[in-house]
Amino acid sequence: MSLPAHAQQIEAAGRPVLELVTTLKPGQFVWSPGSAPEGPVLMVVNLATQRAILFRNGLPIGASTVSSGKPGYETPTGVFTVLEKKKEHYSKTYGNAPMPNMQRLTWKGIALHAGNLPGYPASHGCIRLPMKFSNLLFGATKLGMTVIITSFPVQPGQSTTPDLAAAIAPNATTLARAPFEWHPERSASGPVSVIISAADERAIVLRNGVEIGSAPVRVNGSIAGGFAYALRAWDATGQHWLKLQYSGAGQGMEVSPGEGDRFDAPWDFRHAVQTVLRPGSIIIVTPQTLHAGSSGSALTVIENDGGTR
Structure with missing residues (x-):
């Protein structure tokens, strides 16, 4: 080679x-x-x-x-x-x-x-x-x-980020009591990823590549090309995240603790997500749809079926 x-x-x-x-x-x-x-x-x-x-x-x-x-x-x-x-x-x-x-x-x-x-x-x-x-x-x-x-033509930058799964005050969201799916028994252990699609106004939670939950989520404000949060540590002082941004200048974007208010989601779903997050967990926010065959471009999200190459 x-x-x-x-x-x-x-x-x-x-x-x-x-x-x-x-x-x-x-x-x-x-x-x-x-x-x-x-x-x-x-x-x-x-x-x-x-x-x-x-x-x-x-x-x-x-x-x-x-x-x-x-x-x-x-x-x-x-x-x-x-x-x-x-x-x-x-x-x-x-x-x-x-x-x-x-x-x-x-x-x-x-x-x-x-x-x-x-x-x-x-x-x-x-x-x-x-x-x-x-x-x-x-x-x-x-x-x-x-x-x-x-595929965005920028490099990721670093910054601090709020706890997107944290509980929020009553009346802060119209989806606070919306129905959602939560089935952690489908996959008892493994890495956790949360994918939030602004196009679909929906979040899905995967553990070890298996969907264990989903809920309606609205993202307020522009998310440009999308970004990701990685939970790098969780200690007595709280959660510590890395933020990766994929559009604009590609630099780190400083955000306030109130950034979590941009995410309108059911209260109990936020709490459920909190129970499965571990260091290494990822939250992806994308403007793309998660559905193949739609008018937008679909985003591939963790597959778990068998096969060979």
Whole structure:
């Protein structure tokens, strides 16, 4: 498997990972795990910029150039989890092609793995990574890690964020007593993701890739291209979140504790969500619909069906 001649690791030398990511050339990556040696891991892949950023405990610890799906084989956007990991894997669809350090995102064939990095989308849908970066990533991740794939042409920024699942005052929402679904027994354990679609005015809660709840939710104000919240820690002082924004200037957006009031949802649903959140949980807010076949573009959200590639 060939890689560009200039494929190499770039030393951080004290510079922020989010600053270095914009300077990377095809095949280059940066790895700085010392800033967060432990904690929940989240990966963000940006198809527009052909970059990936790895966060641990809310801090960026690595970034890399990637090569995603070429025209006709576009990599889907959405929220995924790592379903399977194999150090040595070969494609059953594309001539037994090697896929080192494979981390499967869908049973239909989309995965993270080492591969050729020409500087533009060139794969059959997978996300190719530099060989050494893919090896480091493989050692840092676990099954169930959340991977967000977006196509907005910006890099994520960091900021503090409010507790979106916190209880709110009576009469603060018209959906306070609206009916909702809650079935935590469908999946007793595993990583939790909450997906809020402004287009559908609905939220769904997934645990280990299984839907355990849903409710009507209205988002007040503009959400531009969408954003995500990752719960990086929960201690005696409260919840500590990382915010990732995918539109505008791509910088961190400072928000007040009252930001949670933008989310109009049933009181009891908020409380139920609070009971399942753990460090590493993700809340995704998207302007896109979750329904395939609608007038807008559908967002892929964590699949759990079987299959092989």
